Amino acid sequence: MVEITINMDYGSGEPLYIQLYNFFKKEIQTGKIEPGERLPSKRRLAQHLGISQNTVETAYEQLLAEGYAESVERKGIYVNNLNRDLFIHFEDSPQTQKEISEDSVQYRVDFSHGAVALEHFPYSVWRKLTLQSLYEEENSHFLNGDSQGELALREVISKYLYQSRGVRCSADQIIIGAGTQYLIGLLTMIIGRDRIYSMEDPGFHRTREVFKDQGVTLKPISLDQEGIVLNHLAESKANITYVTPSHQFPNGMVMPITRRMELLKWAGEKDRYIIEDDYDGEFRYKGKPIPSMQGLDRNGKVIYLGTFSKSLIPSIRISFMVLPTSLLEKYNQHFTFYKQTVSRLHQHTLWQFMISGHWERHLNKMRTVYRKKQTVLIQSIEKYLGQKVTVIGDEAGLHILLNVQNQMSETELIERALEKKVKVHPTSVYYANQDIGQEPMILLGFGGLTGDQIELGIRLLKEAWELD
Structure with a gap:
């Protein structure tokens, strides 16, 4: 080496x-x-x-x-x-x-899927509540807290999850952690590394790397228009599967209720579990909300993952998982010595933010904001790119995929966009088994852009990709 x-x-x-x-x-x-x-x-x-x-x-x-x-x-x-x-x-x-670094470019538009609308974050409210967290009970929050996270915050998260996503759990089943990657690493240790794990292909590459770093056997499972293909899952012999049913990443489809029930039936076998990552389930633009798989589960087979990174701000690093009782027992027996990874001050501030009604108001506002931004994006694509592209995954979330039919490769599409100082993002990184014959798709995030920036970016992409 x-x-x-x-x-x-x-x-x-x-x-x-x-x-x-x-x-x-x-x-x-x-x-x-x-x-x-x-x-x-x-x-x-x-x-x-x-x-x-x-x-x-x-x-x-x-x-x-x-x-x-x-x-x-x-x-x-x-x-x-x-x-x-x-x-x-x-x-x-x-x-x-002459080295040309992408980061040295002053982008006119960056279609990042990780950005959020920071201009709508309630800074003054958050600052006030943070100061209250510093003064309340004097210095008690400066000491180590519960390994699962602050009980008060877990209680309010439990109520919110039931009301908004149909998740059925008590505060005792919730573990708070600094990001989904950390929680998946912890979860892998709780479940055990000797199992066969699986995940959607394509799927979130950072999750795939966590599984690999944990040293588990990981099987990629292909998708159809409704999500993970169940007969391929059965053939893989996996007994753990990671899915994003409310907004598949990156393809964007929403798993229908029939497929969810079929997947739950698969999990009914002994020692099988579903890891449900509901990373941006709050933002849905078409149809009625679909309840979480955890809320449909009656056999304790679903581990539910959620985060405040998309709905609040990414840097807060507050995510959580809901363990079924069988895994909670293993956690309590062997893993409570792992200290809490999220600042108690941030947890207390978020608790105050939620119980005072600010969270619900903020979330309702952001649903409207992101719906409008997505509308601008879709309309701009129709106006400038027309029939030369196909939009994929516009039912929910803060990104879409764009299938561009101009004979350019994914790399060419990205480089041509860069010449116009527009940053678009690849989808090939999300595939474990890349289909060589597959048409290139570009990922466009819109959460952190204004309406004017979105329209400008799409207009520049028309020029860059020569879609006349």
Whole structure:
């Protein structure tokens, strides 16, 4: 395995993942890292350099995308065999010395699916409640709290989940954690690593990486127009499956009630569980709300995951999971020594925000805001892109997929957009089994954009993609 010695320049203003990517690229081009060598694992390298695992992952993704390395399932990332003659004059050529970083571009429009409408966040209310959290009961919130999270917050979350999503649970079944990835890692330890896990393909790549980092056997399961294909799930021999039924990520379909009931029937077998990630279930634009799978479950087979990242702000890092009683017993026996990962002050502030009615008002407001933004996006696509594209997944959530029919590859679509200073996002990263013959699809998030920015972005994409 490659030994890495690199000094990260924190004062340069250049993103750390770009520094890491450029380091590896140069080492590979000059032959200092030879073909066939395995790069360090993301976790190991992040610890070695004192940076986040996401930073390493982003750098590696760029190396993979440009062909400098390839990912071998369950083994790691290996350097590809390149024609070094092409790089002999690399350092002498002014043209090749010129590095163009995406992060150095001042985007006119960034269709990020992770952004939210920060301009509508109730700053003054949150500031007031935060100060109250600091003063109430003096310094009690400065000490460690319950490993599952603050009881008062779990109680109000329990009531909210029942009223809004039909989730049936007590506060004792809820565990609060700093992000869904952390909770999935904890859940994998509770369930056990000796099971066969599965997830939708395509599916959220960060979740896939958590499962892989936990060392479990993970089977990708294909989708049809209603969600996960059950006969493929049965054939996989998996006994744990991760799904996003209320807004499949990234394809956007909503799993109908019939498929949900069939999946629950599958889970009825001994030692099978469904992990239901309801990451943005609050935002639905077409049809009537569909109850959570957990609310339909009568056998204690569904683990429900939720988050405040989409509905409030991403940086708050407050997510939660609802454990069925069988897994709650295992948690209480073996895992309560893991300390709570979310600030008690933030938990207390959120509790006050919810019990005082601010949460409900904010959520209702944001439903209207995002519905209007999505309408602008769809209308702009119809106006500028016409029949050359197909919109996928517009029933819910804060993103859509765009199938572009102009013979360009996914990479070409992204690069052409970049020339117009518009950032669009790939969908290939979400596939475990990439279908080579599949038409390219681009992901467009709209939560963090204004109506004018959305229309401008789509108009520029028409020019970039030559859709006349």
